[in-house]
Amino acid sequence: MVLILGLLGASGCGESGLGPDVPDNNVVLAGDGDWGDDPYVANSASVNGRGLTVEVEYSGGCRRHIFTLVISETFLESDPVQLPAELVHEANGDACERWVTDTRVFDLDLVRTRYRQFYGPGPGTVVLRVEGLPGEDLVYEFAG
Template identity: 90%
Template sequence: MVLILGLLAAWGCGESGLGPDVPENNVVLAGNGDWGDDPYVANSASVDGDGLTVDVSYAGGCRRHIFTLVISQSFMESDPVQLAAELVHEANGDACERWVTDTRVFDLDLVRTRYQQFYGPGPGTVVLRVEGLPGESLVYEFAG
């Protein structure tokens, strides 16, 4: 009986129906879908090279959690330019209550590509204003 209950508990904490081709850390343009609204805590954030690194905590542990960095369609004019964004969380119905803390890295290539579409090729600096992250802003600098 105990073995059966253990197997059922393990089965209930399996992966969601999402296949391995669904990335856990997306960067997308605003307006292109519903990316989740489940709660989380952002413990720290930094830009390292072409990556935004965020340490997050959330309740779960039984299903795959997806975090998406949703960036604005346009830049706010200033020097340097600013880009509004929001980090959203999709828990995929995970009802488990374990407190999970992990590190997520988001490739900022889409930010660089959009910047170069607006302002031309070459190096650039973008101030990321990401709702829900600690600190006022994060600075992303890149070479051409």
């Protein structure tokens, strides 16, 4: 099983505490869903407060593209714990060829909730191991 963090731009979605462009439902627990397998390039990624920000590039521009951060349901035991993940892309059949650069933000609140289910209340640190993202460790720290 996997946790999913997805950014949906659809109207009617509530917003998270991260702002109006980050829906409150962008963190969900995955079942047997098909989350997409369309190509993209990840240029950068960083954790800022409760959010994971990723700059992506992809071909398209005519339809809404959905990026979902698929996160393992289980943590890897280390100090700090690690959480394997993969960023996936659903282009919704967009055949346009414009090269789009976009910044997506994922609310990490459910990661904190899952951490507390495994390790109890209080502060925590999780290293996100996101396959295909450039850069250093993505470290998510939160207070108690």
